Amino acid sequence: MKAPYKALLETLRDTLPAERLIDDPLRTLAYGTDASFYRLIPQLVVRPANEDELSQVLAECRDRRLPVTFRAAGTSLSGQAVTDSVLIQLGRGWRGHEILDGGRAIRLQPGVIGARANQLLAPHGRKIGPDPASINSCMVGGIAANNASGMCCGTAQNSYRTVRDMRVILADGTRLDTADPSSREAFRRSHADLVEGLEELAAETRANAALAEKIRHKYRLKNTTGYALNSLVDFDDGIEILKHLMIGSEGTLGFISTITYETVVDEPEKAAALAFFPDMAATCRATIALKRAPVSAVELMDRAALRSVADEPGMPETLGTLPEGAAALLVDVRGNDEGDLAARLEAVQTTLADIETLEPVAFTRDPATYALYWKIRKGLFPAVGAVREVGTTVIIEDVAFPIERLDEGVLALTDIFHRHGYHDAILFGHALEGNLHFVFPQGFEKPGEVERYQALMDEVARLVGVEYGGSLKAEHGTGRNMAPYVELEWGPEAYALMWRIKALFDPENLLNPEVILSRNPTLHLENLKPLPSADPIVDKCIECGFCEHVCPSKDLTLTPRQRIVIAREMARLEALGESLDSEEAERLQRLRKDYRYAGDETCAVDGLCATQCPVGINTGELIRDIRHERLAHAAGLAARVGRHFSAVTRSARGVLRLAGVGRATLGERGLAGVSRTVTRLSGQRVPQWVPSVPKAAPVRVLQRPATGRGERRDKVVYLPSCATRVFGASHGDSETRSIMEVVLILLERAGFEIIVPTQSDRLCCGMAFHSKGQFDESARKAGELNHELLVASENGRYPIVSDTSPCVLHLQSRLDERLSVQEPVGFAHDHLLPRLRVTPLDERVAVHVTCSSTHMGLGERMVALARACARDVVVPAEITCCGFAGDKGLVTPELNASALQGLAEQVAGCDAGYSNSRTCEIGLAQHGGIPYRSILSLLERASQPL
Template identity: 85%
Template sequence: MATPADAWHELKRELLEIMNAERLIDDPLRTLAYGTDASFYRLIPRLVVRPVNEDELMAVLAGCRARKLPVTFRAAGTSLSGQAVTDSVLIQLREGWRGHEILDGGRAIRLQPGVIGARANQLLAPFRRKIGPDPASINSCMIGGIAANNASGMCCGTAQNSYRTVRDIRVILADGTRLDTADPASREVFRHRYAELVEGLERLAAETRSNEPLAEKIRHKYRLKNTTGYALNSLIDFDDGIEILKHLMIGSEGTLGFISTITYETVVDELHKAAALVFLPDMAATCRATIALKQAPVSAVELMDRAALRSVESKPGMPEVLKTLPGGAAALLIDVRGNDESQLEERLQAVQTIFEGIHTLEPVTFTHDKGTYELYWKIRKGLFPAVGAVRDTGTTVIIEDVAFPIERLDEGVLALTEVFHRHGYPEAILFGHALEGNLHFVFPQGFEKPGEVERYQALMDEVAQLVGVEYGGSLKAEHGTGRNMAPYVELEWGPEAYALMWQIKVLFDPENLLNPDVILSRNPTLHLENLKPLPAADPIVDKCIECGFCEHVCPSRDLTLTPRQRIVIAREMARLEALGDGLDTQEAGRLEQLRKDYRYAGDETCAVDGLCATQCPVGINTGELIRELRHERLAQHADMARRVGRHFSGTTRLARGMLNLASTGRAILGERGLSKVSGAITQASGGRVPQWMPTLPKAAPVRVLGRGRVSDSTREKVVYFPSCATRVFGAGHGDSESRSIMEITLSLLDKAGFEVIVPEMSGHLCCGMAFQSKGQFDEATHKARELNRELLVASQNGRYPILSDTSPCVLHMQGRLDERLTVQEPVAFAHDHLLSRLDLTPLDERVAVHMTCSSTHMGLGERMVALAQACAREVVVPAEITCCGFAGDKGLVTPELNASALKGLAGQVDECEAGYSNSRTCEIGLSLHGGIPYRSILSLLDRASRGRSAA
């Protein structure tokens, strides 16, 4: 008889015959990192498997079934109720599960479970359609989780959730059976071969419909938002077994089977939008206003109590009145949409009419401004993590997701608030989708101190009784049952409906191997077990609640770790280190292994681009944590950094010499020969000498900076500071654009009528970013001060604008240079200073644009695309390509990061003549993995323009 440990090892050995070892993960670092989700539970999987197709997934299921090993499916891991964690086998969806197909002119869309929700809407945008579900995490969560949890959201309600908008699914059941409900042949075969399951579902449906009290209870429960338990409404909505199966899969949280494809009926995306923050004197008045709006032409009504407003009142752009609201006040965020302006105005007037009879603290004013509209929604969507950010270090944050019948919303809210205060949770905040009676209560919770678990249990017992029984509401309106509410499903639904759910589970999964203890559990204290520790690790990241919003923009997300996962491991190492002498031998060995593995997975493959901060509701930049670690680890190299910084012009000359040597080797040996020689040198040096790559450019001709220029008092002056990257890297080999960025920039500035000033000692100058990213903070500060001094002289203390040709450098300069200096990168400078001086004739070309991470940080995306559109016939912005991962020199020393970040780029740009960006080092990696030359955006502008005088 095999022991459990042997069973997992046997499974891995079996799967190695059909899968790469890289996709079968059982080391301590990655099992913990990949096994963590957004909930407050922690289970560490014994094996993480990353199948890339259905056949591999079926092999995993077969192997688990043969060994009686439980298995859990994981998409993005943004789930909040513990439905995506396991201590057994975790199937994680990554590569291979991102397929999509538009159907019926956009009226439907077929999606694989690894597609991010926002990506689906991006695909549908040209058709003015979208998917119905719109959870707050839609920019991060995946279709698999949206369907498996029946996630809804702000505007979705109960009419447009996955249950109501699913057209078809392709599903794999516990025994490996496949069913495609869109395929009549598949349906027929399934109905014949699995008659017991189909007939069993039809029998349960008939019995349920004949049981009128139970049927009416089900109808009542699904008039509300409800994700507690299985979708019993499928038993009264349908009588065909396959239709019942299809709809039972929605919201089943991976406990009945695996949804490998789902086809949604899409809904109209009304493009004309307006929003208002309406302030009311107290919660009762707010709830009454919500009831009045139930029949109004609104898309969403979001309720926020005073505590919720207080948590965001200091955010940039928020109305000043927030800080002056009385203690009991509350707000409604009202969203109104229309297909055109006239329809929008008509609906706005209808809403204004409703408020004529309602006392508000401020006049009801709707904004049409896109920036303000998006700010309101960004604040609302970030409330849960924002509350988590102000909790005490070491505590977690709990979010409860309940729904009341709308007609009893006001009394339900007051009763629930009283419960929270009675159990010692006065800091709880309240917000939610008020039109559906769906409210979220969020509060910090520690579990380490004596009595805290018992206090939490007493609270949950009373909340469950109040909402589920006394008010006939739902304990989980949209976040899924998970482990969090599994012990209370019977209390809410009653013994008869609960028994029905177990019958469904047994029909699908008689061995209880699919996500056991999720939705249904015999363990009454399940929700109090396996609680996640959140120890202090570093003030930079201690406020993280591990929501996962950051993950989809991280360039290393498919290679090693994401920002959330880097924080998870940093916390675990801090927890183990805090035990000191209390560590046993096994834990001490685990800590040492984590430290060793984190060097590569956490540090060396982190691009420190800070894009994670742009998605984090509380602005955590995990790159800062990694830079601090590098600073500590590389402190002994400070003298070397100082020598490099003090002799920087010599360093760049050496770099150009190496490029010239590579060009000579290329000419003599050819690309293949040079690649072999370079590979041998790299291997012999232990990776210290980077591998040559075909897109490594020629050396830049810095002599162009020294050419004499005649002063012309009639011309406006501009200071041009070429970055160290453009002083080293010239044009690409074989590229039709044979000029360096410096030559292009000087040509363009001359054409636009500027007199160019190049700072003295330009060859020695550097903004310091290259040192900062490696943790050499002192030398980074020194170089920034040098640059600041020379730019002040060149610009006459900020009298003239300054152009630097590399976007990441400009982002680094912000906040580090004298405030009198106005430094802009290529896109901003072209938009603000060049377009008005040039005549444009768009080129008859299809071009790609890469948005660098710095462009995203500086909000230049729209301007960059507009600039390219003014210069070319067609512009392509590749989807799901964020930071390229080249990260200064990472593309040379850790090329796999660049390769992973740009996976899929070539297929999106293969019909483009060229690509354009605003960072020379990024363009090297983009050219390699895109298969087309990438150049500076200034090159495109120069080729498409003439000076006004020449015209």
């Protein structure tokens, strides 16, 4: 670390905790990587928790003339969130929110994910205006700072148009709350030069008729190139100009600590059609016609774009048979009610009636088909990333043409790509706004590739920005990639105006320098990110960050994207072999050492990342492979455990009984202290006891004779998991029965004859071994179970139900195809509910949808089952994987604690919580402050025989 940064670090240590001041090689690289194709590694990453801390950091950086960059989710595509100086990263302290005016407005801190804002507004039938494709991952800070728009937002509902107020922290640490009259007046006095300077610029701009008209023309299109000069012609009050200049300023003018949006109506009735046209000219004619129709979105996809997703699961067969030159429009129509939607659909069909299509335009209202159409559209960018050559990156840029020249622009762009050898480029975009994204793979390692890319971008910039008078950046922000072309698009006069704005806000050029404005004509060709091969499992990753919000370790150590970033860097350094210098060799050793905890030990390997990844990458598979190599020496021990599994589970129950004695003798606090000591002295080998660890399970219940009502009954095989054979009811819980007891009662009540596999105490699905990288023993245990289940079910004649969801997920691809093992929620919802008389309990209950339930698409059925059994059901927001991960909650308890931060507040007032994994329920009870049980217990309590 350079001397000025060391001095800054020492000063900040006086007031900020060490865990929020990050300077090690692993985390500075991991936290400093965004979705763009640029790499800069920060000297220091700081995580201020509030405005006071952030103001202090800015003041200290300003005293030392150290540049600062702000970072939210890092889904930015143009290099706005990378730096080689000080990176200010937003953490949990920036996720506050407040609904205003009955949902007509919402106040948000910058760390709130866009989709979470819409989730908060959903009960009011509202949403925020911006709707970028990354809304499930990107944060409000980035949405506002980039003036991100999206599919339906257009230019009327973006952040610039829907911002009501904001709190801003400027480079000197001063704060302005535009909603507070006293703050505005105080700011006018303290920063008269800034306010008056902006008002003078506005007056000067409006007086320049040609410039003012040029600005108005540019913002008839989507435009995020440079600063929001439209604020100078839209407003004459300096505070209002400042507020609107902050939108799209990419952290170069100040920090938005809170933004209040005017919300928009979220029309509930939706329909969509995928319309195919013979050529781009017809497609563009349809787009122009639809501009006047009552549509919510019109998304254009060229033939290459459609081809890129044609082989994905579930895609319409039509995609593979379209003629060359064809194109498609995804037309989305919405309404407030059935009649409203029907009228709009009729109007749209009339609009398209005279335009040639390859097949009749048919709108669907089926949710699954509707979702599929949008999946096609949203999967285009990553589809290119998935098929690119290893070592190359993916370039995505977004331009906007005047819509009346859209067809010309598409053909001209396509011609440019082909002339420069980019035959894999695809075009798609928000057609109503003339906004096109072009995506193509790009390598920078081979000779001539940088020059080829520069020639392409030079020609594209001239075509769009000069010849067509369009926007070089329509919605992704200027960033580093287009900063060298801002003057080309806007001209010298407007460009000089932007530099004057920058000087008024940030005269020392310390806020995110080289972003938006740069004097460096080759900035976009420097600091290019390497993407070396690390492992076939993750080589397709384009580091978009869509996976991060569901990762249980995101606030503790690393996210899936960051695990991949570090794996790639280690692979890059290892590939250098003997040519590594001493500094690089030391860095590699440090990365390996730190990755053991940050990358491996704190990964829950839950696979939720794959559910969000556009190309289905499960980073947990990479970590399991790492564990397999690291723990190869333990294969013999794993085999012994597997062969003596019955003894192991008996021993585990014995330990639980012993812990119960210790609890009664020493009390919870005393036993916890003893446990911590033992865990520490064992080098973390002995799991740590936590108060929510339950009693031992009474396995003898499996041997009790089944009782029925005398009539002939359907048979079902009951597979009790090893977790439910070990863990019984929780201490102090009013539910004193084990899950096994509950399941037996429920199945008998529903009229099933129950078959329990013989010697069930030695059976295991193998997941516990698999998660630790012991693949051979995992496969052996799964095979052993497969044999017993074939016997018990008479070769699949009878269905099999398990009481633990993760086991079922693990078994799905590992058992004989004749066997059907059903997950507890799915079986209860589909087969038990119809056989029972259910009376909802007068209780408020919480539901935790486990990772495995999410993977199997059972989340909605789980909530529906709970709602059938209780009057009020709470599903905590932003709680995804609990992080208990089998035994991680005992051996790495900080992962469980981090993943469940905020749970207790959300479930306060609930009578109990329900899930479908006994180990998950231990961690949930520990951090939720209420008992957590199997959801089958809730169904049993609410039901009677028919």
